[in-house]
Amino acid sequence: MSTMGRGLRKGMVVVGVLALVVPLLLAWAAPVSAATITVCSSGCDYTTIQDAVDNAGGGDVIEVYPGTYNESVDLGGHSGALTLRTVNNAGNPTPGTATVDGGTAGSAFYMSTTHSGNITVDGFVVESTDNDAMNLQVSSNIVIRNVTASDSGEDGIDVEADGNVTISDCTVSNNDSDGIYVDDAENVTISDCIANGNDDENIDVDEAYGDVNISGCTANSSEEGYGIEVDYVDGNLEVSTCTANGNYSGGIDIEGVQGSVTITDCTANTNDEEGIEVEGEETEAALREGEAEESELDEDEVDDGSGAHESVGPSANGGGVTITNCTAEGNGEDGISVWDVNGDVIISNCTARGNDDDGFEPNELRGAVEVSASIAQDNGDDGVDLWYMEEADSILVNGNIICGNASDGLELAVQGDEQAAIAATSADATGNWWGCAGGPGAAGCDTVAEIDGSVDYTPWIETITSGASVDPVGVGQPTVVSFQFRGGPPAVYLGEGPGDLRGPGPFTVSTDNGTLDGNGSTVEAFVGANGMLQVTLVPDTVGTATVTVSGPCGLAELEGATAVVGVVAAAEFVPEPGTVLLLGSGLMGLAGYAGLRLRKR
Numbered sequence: 001m002s003t004m005g006r007g008l009r010k011g012m013v014v015v016g017v018l019a020l021v022v023p024l025l026l027a028w029a030a031p032v033s034a035a036t037i038t039v040c041s042s043g044c045d046y047t048t049i050q051d052a053v054d055n056a057g058g059g060d061v062i063e064v065y066p067g068t069y070n071e072s073v074d075l076g077g078h079s080g081a082l083t084l085r086t087v088n089n090a091g092n093p094t095p096g097t098a099t100v101d102g103g104t105a106g107s108a109f110y111m112s113t114t115h116s117g118n119i120t121v122d123g124f125v126v127e128s129t130d131n132d133a134m135n136l137q138v139s140s141n142i143v144i145r146n147v148t149a150s151d152s153g154e155d156g157i158d159v160e161a162d163g164n165v166t167i168s169d170c171t172v173s174n175n176d177s178d179g180i181y182v183d184d185a186e187n188v189t190i191s192d193c194i195a196n197g198n199d200d201e202n203i204d205v206d207e208a209y210g211d212v213n214i215s216g217c218t219a220n221s222s223e224e225g226y227g228i229e230v231d232y233v234d235g236n237l238e239v240s241t242c243t244a245n246g247n248y249s250g251g252i253d254i255e256g257v258q259g260s261v262t263i264t265d266c267t268a269n270t271n272d273e274e275g276i277e278v279e280g281e282e283t284e285a286a287l288r289e290g291e292a293e294e295s296e297l298d299e300d301e302v303d304d305g306s307g308a309h310e311s312v313g314p315s316a317n318g319g320g321v322t323i324t325n326c327t328a329e330g331n332g333e334d335g336i337s338v339w340d341v342n343g344d345v346i347i348s349n350c351t352a353r354g355n356d357d358d359g360f361e362p363n364e365l366r367g368a369v370e371v372s373a374s375i376a377q378d379n380g381d382d383g384v385d386l387w388y389m390e391e392a393d394s395i396l397v398n399g400n401i402i403c404g405n406a407s408d409g410l411e412l413a414v415q416g417d418e419q420a421a422i423a424a425t426s427a428d429a430t431g432n433w434w435g436c437a438g439g440p441g442a443a444g445c446d447t448v449a450e451i452d453g454s455v456d457y458t459p460w461i462e463t464i465t466s467g468a469s470v471d472p473v474g475v476g477q478p479t480v481v482s483f484q485f486r487g488g489p490p491a492v493y494l495g496e497g498p499g500d501l502r503g504p505g506p507f508t509v510s511t512d513n514g515t516l517d518g519n520g521s522t523v524e525a526f527v528g529a530n531g532m533l534q535v536t537l538v539p540d541t542v543g544t545a546t547v548t549v550s551g552p553c554g555l556a557e558l559e560g561a562t563a564v565v566g567v568v569a570a571a572e573f574v575p576e577p578g579t580v581l582l583l584g585s586g587l588m589g590l591a592g593y594a595g596l597r598l599r600k601r
Contacts, residue, residue, distance in 0.1 A: 034060050049064060058079060058082075061083045067099075100124055107131045109126060110136065118138070138161045144157060144165075148172075157180045159185070164186050170194075188211075215239070222249070227252060236257070244271070269330050278321050279340055323347045327499075345367060348372045348374060356381075394428075427456070428456055433460065433461040462487050466562070476540075483549045509522070514538050
């Protein structure tokens with residue numbers, strides 16, 4: 001046999017051996033897969049959740065079948081990821097099928113020692129007579145979803161984590177302390193939760209070292225606290241699409257965010273204090289930067305020195321504040337208040353109506369300040385109250401409806417021990433509606449108080465220009481009727497809306513002939529970004545169609561608030577030249593098509 005042949009045979013033998021050995025090596029090296037552990041009254045792996053937890057390994061999933069489990073489950077002392085979820089009798093994940101009742105013994109879920117891995121709790125009804133329904137501390141990330149925690153002796157859900165906290169689709173109501181309380185965490189996300197009627201805060205986030213996002217939540221009717229309260233965030237804060245009404249304190253209260261604050265599409269009505277308040281407090285900032293011994297933090301809340309959680313603050317907001325598309329009505333103090341902020345403050349498309357104090361109160365700000373396209377109406381004090389603005393970079397109050405307020409429509413106060421910046425001594429307040437055509441100070445109009453600076457409030461909105469895109473228009477034919485709200489010269493307009501664009505619109509438009517926007521003879525409407533309100537009229541009968549627009553505080557009194565459109569029979573309707581050209585082109589195309597068909601025959 002040749003040397004080549006022997007070499008080939010040896011190579012084949014080696015390959016064959018490897019083919020047998022490699023699978024064994026891979027099998028030895030493969031990690032043990034996570035197990036699914038079941039809990040039910042009979043026929044499962046365990047009959048108690050505690051036994052399942054005690055025997056679980058890292059990555060295991062504990063599925064709890066329907067029933068009530070009268071136990072206080074200790075999730076502490078473990079490492080690795082752990083998931084607990086409820087299932088139905090068929091074993092499919094289903095929220096609300098299992099209740100864990102700690103009774104007087106303790107919380108339904110708690111930790112005697114910190115859990116060192118990620119943890120997920122999904123779908124449980126948790127109860128406790130004298131304690132938090134759920135009280136968990138983890139050194140990594142925690143996810144709580146589809147949990148109901150109501151009527152407990154303390155907090156509904158109480159979480160502390162060195163990692164991220166995610167709480168979603170939970171109901172936490174009528175607990176004797178907070179509904180949701182998150183403390184000493186990294187990033188915090190709370191979404192689509194219902195937290196009503198808790199004794200203290202409905203939703204309370206205290207100390208986050210990353211970002212905080214609260215969205216889609218309802219936080220109404222707290223007995224002694226705020227609807228939503230967030231204190232001391234190192235990163236950015238966003239609150240969106242939330243409702244915080246009828247709370248004992250304020251609706252949404254934000255303090256000590258180092259990054260930016262964004263509040264959008266929120267409603268905060270009929271609270272005993274402010275509807276929405278964003279504030280900084282320099283005393284707390286000093287404590288947290290170097291005087292920790294004077295802090296109110298408990299000793300067991302102080303970081304262990306690892307360096308992961310060493311800086312919260314400064315308390316005075318270091319980033320900007322943006323509040324848009326929010327409504328604050330009928331509150332016991334201000335509607336929307338922002339003060340002691342270092343960055344720019346923008347309040348736009350908000351409605352502050354019928355509050356006991358000011359509608360909007362930007363106070364002691366050190367960046368650019370803007371209140372635009374908003375409504376400040378019928379408040380117990382000022383519509384827009386600008387206090388201690390000596391450090392503001394610029395002040396704009398443009399395109400608003402400011403009217404019917406008990407004191408001034410706008411007050412500018414440049415006061416304090418420091419020399420005022422030049423930009424802060426004057427405010428641009430052009431393009432607003434002050435309640436009458438005569439402008440600020442005229443009979444029936446709100447006033448402007450220029451305490452230490454000057455306010456340019458001319459030109460205000462003083463005319464409406466109206467017209468129709470097709471006039472006359474045929475019966476059953478559409479025409480667009482426009483109303484341009486204008487002040488000037490130079491020309492200035494109302495801002496888009498104005499007010500919360502989620503509706504209802506602040507203007508009422510009606511007609512005596514036909515329908516508007518396909519919704520009957522009367523509709524509610526906003527103006528567009530160019531200060532123009534437009535509706536589509538489809539008249540019913542020959543003659544004329546009168547279209548009238550009215551808005552807050554006498555806007556219907558302005559000349560041009562009524563447009564009269566001629567209406568002719570449909571047969572008499574003459575299209576505009578562009579329409580005729582388009583119609584002619586279409587007829588010629590049809591004729592050509594017919595000729596082509598004839599030639600083919």
